[in-house]
Every structure is written in structure tokens, then in C-alpha cells.
Amino acid sequence: MTDQKKRTILKTVALSALTSAVLIGCGKKEEPAPAPAPAPVAEAPKPEPLKIAFAYVGPVGDGGWTFAHDNGRKAMEAEFGDKVKTSFVESVPESADAERVIRDMAQQGNTLIFGTTFGYMEPMLKVAADFKNVKFEHATGYKTADNMRTYDSRTYEGAYMAGVIAGSMTKTNTLGVVGSIPIPEVIRNINSFTLGAQSVNPKIKTKVVWVNSWFDPPKETEAATSLINGGVDVLFQNTDSSAVLQTAEKMGKRAFGWDSDMTAYGPKAHLGSAVINWGPYYKKAVGDALNGTWSTGSVWWGVKEGAIDMVSVAEDVPAEVKAKVDAVKAGLKDGSFHPWTGPIVGQDGKEVLAKDAKADDAFLGGIKFYVKGVEGKVPQ
Known part of the structure; x- marks a missing residue:
């Protein structure tokens, strides 16, 4: 290597060292690379609403037994909001038609089914035996099963x-x-x-x-x-x-x-009306199904329970x-x-x-x- 080349290399090294010293003296330092942004956390999927179906013996109308049941359904729906999805079939006869309608409700994915008249008892028992994953509620009856409960008002x-x-x-x-x-x-x-x-x-x-x-x-x-x-x-x-x-x-x-x-x-002519409020019971029954505490048995509520x-x-x-x-x-x-x-x-x-x-x-x-x-x- 020639003397001229050696002097050029020494100058370059010295200049580089001097530049670094100047930068350090001015308080400047090399910034670290930014950390990578965390991956977004995926939101848990919203649970599917509890599908609930009601079989009514008469038309809903604006008075009477079926009207009272439907008012109870609406009160329950207002209580639980998007946690539930309800449907109903009105004017279901107390006959073979009842079994057909109730079976169809189970096949459509309803996992809680209410039958609102005495004559649905035997049809509901038959369907309940075939759909063990569905909970059945029968109004005014006296026969139960592991997945069928009875309820009534006094x-x-x-x-x-x-x-x-x-x-x-x-x-x-x-x-x-x-x-x-x-x-x-x-x-x-x-x-x-x-x-x-x-x-x-x-x-x-x-x-x-x-x-x-x-x-x-x-x-x-x-x-x-x-x-x-x-x-x-x-x-x-x-x-x-x-x-x-x-x-x-x-x-x-x-x-x-x-x-x-x-x-x-x-x-x-009206002297007074003896009314049923099904809302309190429907809220209880659906709450039981939602929180996993539903069990078979018989429930009979009156004035005491509202x-x-x-x-x-x-x-x-x-x-x-x-x-x-x-x-x-x-x-x-x-x-x-x-x-x-x-x-x-x-x-x-x-x-x-x-x-x-x-x-x-x-x-x-x-x-x-x-x-x-x-x-x-x-x-x-």
C-alpha cells in the first residue's frame, strides 16, 4: 500500500470518529426501531338468542286467556331483549294438530316451548320424549317429565x-x-x-x-x-x-x-275483571333457561306472586x-x-x-x- 493511500484511510477514520464525537456531544443518539403494533383482539361472537315458542289455544285478540298469555310473552320479551327470540302459533286445537304444531316448533330450533292450555298435555309429553334437548312448559296440567314442567295460576x-x-x-x-x-x-x-x-x-x-x-x-x-x-x-x-x-x-x-x-x-254491565298476569312466571321460566337453573316440577302462582x-x-x-x-x-x-x-x-x-x-x-x-x-x- 502506498503512503498516499494509508494517509487517505487514516483521514477517513479520524473524520468518522470526530463526527461521532460531535453527535454524542450534542446529545443525539440513534433512535430504536418502533415496536410492532399488537395484533387486534378478536371480539367474542355474540351468543345466539334463546329461541322460544308459544302454542295458543285461541286467537290473541284483545281480551281473555290467550290475550293474557301473549301479554306475558311481551313482558318477558321486554325484560330480556335480544337475549331471546319468540314466536307463537294461535288457535291451535286440543287435538292431533297440537302435537304437529309443537313438534314443528322443536324442529325449527326452539329450545323452550310453552303450551298454554290443558289439552296440550299429552301431545307435549310425546314431543318432549323425542326432543330431550328442548325444555317444555305446560300450562294447567299435572303430568311432568325430565324436560317438561307444569305451571298454573290460582x-x-x-x-x-x-x-x-x-x-x-x-x-x-x-x-x-x-x-x-x-x-x-x-x-x-x-x-x-x-x-x-x-x-x-x-x-x-x-x-x-x-x-x-x-x-x-x-x-x-x-x-x-x-x-x-x-x-x-x-x-x-x-x-x-x-x-x-x-x-x-x-x-x-x-x-x-x-x-x-x-x-x-x-x-x-262490567262489575270487575278477574285477571291473570303471566309476565312474572314467564320471566322466571326464561331466566331459569338462560342461566342454567331450569328444572322440572310444578309451579302454581296466585295473588301472592302477582x-x-x-x-x-x-x-x-x-x-x-x-x-x-x-x-x-x-x-x-x-x-x-x-x-x-x-x-x-x-x-x-x-x-x-x-x-x-x-x-x-x-x-x-x-x-x-x-x-x-x-x-x-x-x-x-
């Missing part, structure tokens, strides 16, 4: 309160009931209405006409007309339409709404009568009053409940007799 409490009003307002001491299907639930309501009336008026007699249907406005109208022509001046019903109240309105008599507030159908009430009592009902109804309601709520407290005598004069004895749910669930004061025979 409608007899509303019937008793209606009776207290009817017994106070009748002028003929003759009351009438339009009955649907002669099962213990309905017979119990007829008797409870009579017992409530007799608690304020021992002279009360009750006549019954059966229509053998839950919803048949023409038959209900015919039955109500027959009762009025037979001397009845206050009507009660265990049917689903407003026909009985409307008939009383047209014929100048008094009557009650049933299952929902029916004031608008007969404002002059499921039964007497509403829109007519203005001309005396204050003392309204006070009696309020006292009954308060007693039902705190458990200090039971409508079926002995002595209670059957139609044949034999004691069915001893003095001070209170009917338990087993007794109430098996009533197939009329109490004293109810005329006619229980259909077989």
Missing part, C-alpha cells in the same frame, strides 16, 4: 273475589256461570265463585251452562242468554271470549271480565264491598286467608272440608264435585 282466587262482588250486587240471589270444559280447574272456579258469593250472601244459588269449548263466542252468547232467561242477574264465565259480558250488556244484567280486563266490552288480581271494580259497587275484596286480596297476599277453609259442604250435603281445615293443593287439584248451592250435575 284463578280460583280471582273467582272468589268476583263472587264476593256478585253476592253483594245480585237482586235475585241467582248467579250464572258459563263453563268451558268440565275439568277440576273449571269446577274449582265455579265453586270458588259460589263460596265467595255465599260469604256475603248465604241465599246464593248458582246455575251453570257448559259450552264444552274454551273459545266459542256464539255458544257462549247462547249460554249467557239462557242463564239470564232463567232468572240470573249476574254472570260469571270460565271461557275465553268477551261474549258473556257483551250479552249481559245487551240484556241489562251484570257480569265480569275473565283473564284480562274486559271493561270496554260492556262498561255498564299473578292474580281483581281490577276495574265498577263505581257503583259499594265502598264496603270493595273493602271486603281488598281484605280478601290482602289475606291472599300474606297467607292469612284461604278461600277453601272449612266447613265446606258438597252439593249432596256431605262435608268435604272440616271446620277450620284448609284445602291443600292436592285437594284443590282433584275437585270434581259442586259445593252446596250450585245447581245441576257435573258432566262426566
Whole structure:
């Protein structure tokens, strides 16, 4: 290497060292490379809503049994929002059609199914046996399975309160009931209405006409007309339409709404409405399914749980009568009053409940007799 080249290399090295020294002296340093941005965290997929289906025995309409169930469905839907997705089929007969509809609901991916009338019990049991991953809820029945629960409302409490009003307002001491299907639930309501009336008026007699249907406005109208022509001046019903109240309105008599507030159908005839609020139970049942605590069994709710009430009592009902109804309601709520407290005598004069004895749910669930004061025979 020539001396000239050596001097050039030494100068370059020296210049580089000097430059580095100057930079360090000025406080400048080489910046580290920026760290790579973290990968975005994927959001967990939103859980699919619980699919729930309801089978209704009548049309939803704007009054009665099915209307009350649908109001309960809407209240539950409002409670849980997008956690649930509901659907319903209305006017499903208590026949082979019920099994077809309920089976179709299960096949469509509904994992909670409500059947809202007594006649769906056997069809639901059949479908439940084939769809073990689906939870079934049956209204007013008594048979259960591992994946089928029963639920009911103590409608007899509303019937008793209606009776207290009817017994106070009748002028003929003759009351009438339009009955649907002669099962213990309905017979119990007829008797409870009579017992409530007799608690304020021992002279009360009750006549019954059966229509053998839950919803048949023409038959209900015919039955109500027959009762009025037979001397009845206050009507009660265990049917689903407003026909009985409307008939009383047209014929100048008094009557009650049933299952929902029916004031608008007969404002002059209307004495009050014995209503069911299904909302509390539907919220409980769906909550159980969502949080994994659902189990089989039987649930029976009344005034105490907010499921039964007497509403829109007519203005001309005396204050003392309204006070009696309020006292009954308060007693039902705190458990200090039971409508079926002995002595209670059957139609044949034999004691069915001893003095001070209170009917338990087993007794109430098996009533197939009329109490004293109810005329006619229980259909077989």
C-alpha cells in the first residue's frame, strides 16, 4: 500500500470518529426501531338468542286467556331483549294438530316451548320424549317429565273475589256461570265463585251452562242468554271470549271480565275483571333457561306472586264491598286467608272440608264435585 493511500484511510477514520464525537456531544443518539403494533383482539361472537315458542289455544285478540298469555310473552320479551327470540302459533286445537304444531316448533330450533292450555298435555309429553334437548312448559296440567314442567295460576282466587262482588250486587240471589270444559280447574272456579258469593250472601244459588269449548263466542252468547232467561242477574264465565259480558250488556244484567280486563266490552254491565298476569312466571321460566337453573316440577302462582288480581271494580259497587275484596286480596297476599277453609259442604250435603281445615293443593287439584248451592250435575 502506498503512503498516499494509508494517509487517505487514516483521514477517513479520524473524520468518522470526530463526527461521532460531535453527535454524542450534542446529545443525539440513534433512535430504536418502533415496536410492532399488537395484533387486534378478536371480539367474542355474540351468543345466539334463546329461541322460544308459544302454542295458543285461541286467537290473541284483545281480551281473555290467550290475550293474557301473549301479554306475558311481551313482558318477558321486554325484560330480556335480544337475549331471546319468540314466536307463537294461535288457535291451535286440543287435538292431533297440537302435537304437529309443537313438534314443528322443536324442529325449527326452539329450545323452550310453552303450551298454554290443558289439552296440550299429552301431545307435549310425546314431543318432549323425542326432543330431550328442548325444555317444555305446560300450562294447567299435572303430568311432568325430565324436560317438561307444569305451571298454573290460582284463578280460583280471582273467582272468589268476583263472587264476593256478585253476592253483594245480585237482586235475585241467582248467579250464572258459563263453563268451558268440565275439568277440576273449571269446577274449582265455579265453586270458588259460589263460596265467595255465599260469604256475603248465604241465599246464593248458582246455575251453570257448559259450552264444552274454551273459545266459542256464539255458544257462549247462547249460554249467557239462557242463564239470564232463567232468572240470573249476574254472570260469571270460565271461557275465553268477551261474549258473556257483551250479552249481559245487551240484556241489562251484570257480569265480569275473565283473564284480562274486559271493561270496554260492556262498561255498564262490567262489575270487575278477574285477571291473570303471566309476565312474572314467564320471566322466571326464561331466566331459569338462560342461566342454567331450569328444572322440572310444578309451579302454581296466585295473588301472592302477582299473578292474580281483581281490577276495574265498577263505581257503583259499594265502598264496603270493595273493602271486603281488598281484605280478601290482602289475606291472599300474606297467607292469612284461604278461600277453601272449612266447613265446606258438597252439593249432596256431605262435608268435604272440616271446620277450620284448609284445602291443600292436592285437594284443590282433584275437585270434581259442586259445593252446596250450585245447581245441576257435573258432566262426566
